[in-house]
Amino acid sequence: MSQKHLVIEKLGPVLSLTLNRPESLNAFSPEMILGLTEAIKNAKNDDDVRVIVLSGAGRSFSAGGDVKTMGQANGVQVYEHIGRLNRLILTMKEIEKPIIAAVHGFAAGAGFNLVLACDLIVAAEDSKFALSFSQVGLVSDGGGSYFLPRLVGPHLAKQFFFTAEPIPAERLYQLGVINYLFPLEKLQEETIKLALKLAHGPSKAFGKQKKLIEHSFTSTLEEILEEERLIQTLMVQTEDHKEGVAAFKEKRKPVFKGR
Secondary structure (H helix, E strand, C coil), X not given: CECCCEEEEEECCEEEEEECCHHHCCCCCHHHHHHXXXXXXXHHCCCCCCEEEEEECCCCCECCCCHHHCCCCCHHHHHHHHHHHHHHHHHHHHCCCCEEEEECCEEECHHHHHHHXXXXXEEECCCEEECHHHXXXXXXXXXXXXXXXXXXXXXXXXXXXXXXXXXXXXXXHHCCCCCXXXXXXXXXXXXXXXXXXXXXXXXXXXXXXXXXXXXXXXXXXXXXXXXHHHHHHHHXXXXXXXXXXXHHHHCCCCCCCCC
C-alpha cells in the first residue's frame, strides 16, 4: 500500500512505514503525519503485525518541519499542525507493539523527535542528528522536550537545543540514545533482522513491558510494583508463557505466537 508521502508495506509480521518525500528530505506534511497515525492505529488491531519499522526514503530519514512552508502559517494553523503531530506521538507511545526507527543521513528537528518517540533506534554509522529549532527561532515540538532530558539529562539536552549542533550517531550511541549502529549498506538488512527477532518473541510481554517502562517516568515505585504484580497475574495465563516454560523444560527454542 502506498500514499503520496508514505509507503506502507507488510513484510510478514513486520509493518514497514517509509517517509516518502525524498525531494524534501522527508520533511513532514499533513498527509504524512495523518498517514502514519492511521497506519499505527490500524496496526494496533492487526494481530498479524507484531513489529513496526519506521524509515525514510532517499538521502535522509527526515528533516522534520518543512522549512519551505515556515512563516506562511498563522498561529491557528500551527496549533492545528502540532496537534496532528502530538496525536501521532501519543499513538506511537500507546500501541503495545515495538516500533523501531531506522535512521540514515539526517534526522533533524521534529524528525529527530519522531525517532525519540520510537522504542528502539537503529542508525547508520555516518548518520547525524540535530535539534535545529533554534536556527529558525522556535522551540521543540513533537515531544523532544520530554524525551531527550530523560535520556541525556537536562544540561546536555539544553546544549543540543540551544546550539542546534549536528550530533554524530556515534555520540548518541555512547550516550545510550541509539541502540545499534551499522554500516549504511547493512542498515536495512540488520534492521529487518532485528524486527523479525522481536516479531518471533513474546509480543504480549513486549507490549506490557513497554507500558511499564513508559509509566515508570510518571509513577512512584509503589505504583510500578503494583502494576507489575497485576500485569504478571495476567501474563502467567498467556499461551506464550506456557510455551516458554515448556520449551525451557524440554531444552528447545520456544515458538511464541503472541497469545
